Amino acid sequence: MALVTFSSPDYKDKTVYAVAGSHTETLLKLAKEHKIPVHHDCQDGECGNCLVRVTSVDKKTQRMGYHLTDKEQTVLRHLGKLTKDDIDRMAVDDMPSEWRLACQMIVRDEDILVEY
Ligand code: FES
Structure with a gap:
């Protein structure tokens, strides 16, 4: 079980349990299930x-560490959140990206803070 805390300047923080490891539970799906x-x-x-x-x-x-798909890397670069150097460094050091697309991020067994 992972604890996922959703935080926004416009709403009260909400922490929910996530069943990790299904490989199908995206962060967006989890948010929708909990009406976030x-x-x-x-x-x-x-x-x-x-x-x-x-x-x-x-x-x-x-x-x-998380693997970003080519599609997600392209969108995050287009949004100015990641550079090619950032992506290369994350791959070498097996580091996660701070910026993610909620519809592409699979929830894993770690407690995280999600700012939206
Ligand atoms: Fe369109 Fe996630 S990139 S909803």
């Missing part, structure tokens, strides 16, 4: 509307 108003449109990693910032809850714990 994360913006979205295409739900297919194309529009960038579901951009979120993901960090560890205590800002100290090392987060798990």
Whole structure:
């Protein structure tokens, strides 16, 4: 079980449990299940509307590395959130990106803070 805390300047923070490891539970799906108003449109990693910032809850714990698909990398670069150097560095060091598309991010077994 992972604890996922959704935080927005416009809404009260909400922490929910996520069943991790299903490989199908995206962050956006989890948000929708709990009626958390994360913006979205295409739900297919194309529009960038579901951009979120993901960090560890205590800002100290090392987060798990994530593989970004080419599609997600392209959108995040287009939005100015990642550079080619950032992407190369994350791949070499097996580091996660702070910026993610909620519709593309699979929830894993780690407690995270999601700013939307
Ligand atoms: Fe369009 Fe996620 S909803 S990229």
